[in-house]
Amino acid sequence: MDILFDTPIFGGRSLGVRGRAHAGRCRAVAEYTLHPGWTATLAGAELPAASSPAQIADLWLRHPGAEVRLRTGGGFDVLDVPEQPGLQALVRLERMGHRPGPVLAAAGRALFLVAPHTAETLPDLLYRTGWDDAALDLRCHGVGGSVPAPPTALTRWLRPPTPESAARPPEARLLLGTLAYACHRGVAGLVGRR
Structure with missing residues (x-):
């Protein structure tokens, strides 16, 4: 689980239990950005389409405890x-x-x-x-x-x-x-x- 989409998360260092949970959360949010018409935001910042878990992890590190939201009116x-x-x-x-x-x-x-x-x-x-x-x-x-x-x-x-x-x-x-x-x-x- 420390490697998602064939790339190491967090520079390849070992994540441990909490880190793996965080990586799983990052992957879940990244999947929202793969659906056409879906727009996700994290800490008020819009995530680009097809965001990688590493991009999301970086944003979460800058804004710990941020809420993930899905914008309505586009795809649904x-x-x-x-x-x-x-x-x-x-x-x-x-x-x-x-x-x-x-x-x-x-x-x-x-x-x-x-x-x-x-x-x-x-x-x-x-x-x-x-x-x-x-x-x-x-x-x-x-x-x-x-x-x-x-x-x-x-x-x-x-x-x-x-x-x-x-x-x-x-x-x-x-x-x-x-x-x-x-x-x-x-x-x-x-x-x-x-």
Whole structure:
């Protein structure tokens, strides 16, 4: 693990357990930059496409504890719901045979990566599916937004990206009804049943 992409990390010196963990984190972040349309930032600096783990390790050494974020609006937008309804919707979608694409859990929220431009069309999608006047804790991150990504603290992949799902995230209309229903049930459960 001290050698990634056929080059020694950190000048070839032995890394030890903590160093190998750091190298694994660097490799994970480098993989984000390999997906077309995906833009990752570390300590506010945009990582160039096809960044090497060594480049990321160098940036992390200059900014220890930096948060990794994925920019939205390019290769994907993100539907953001509370974690518990998001988990329920994820199970339901998989039972129905839908592939939800990459899904993150971060700070009590479930983040579903969907096709770009969803943020622009979300009000219309909610209207067409009959959820426009419901009290939903459902947000969408589009152009100019970002979401945390592993290995940032309290962030993990519920469904990690594959080359296929990263290149073609699902259309929001395929997930929206199930997500809205799960969010609505979550709000009703908090308020009390009628």
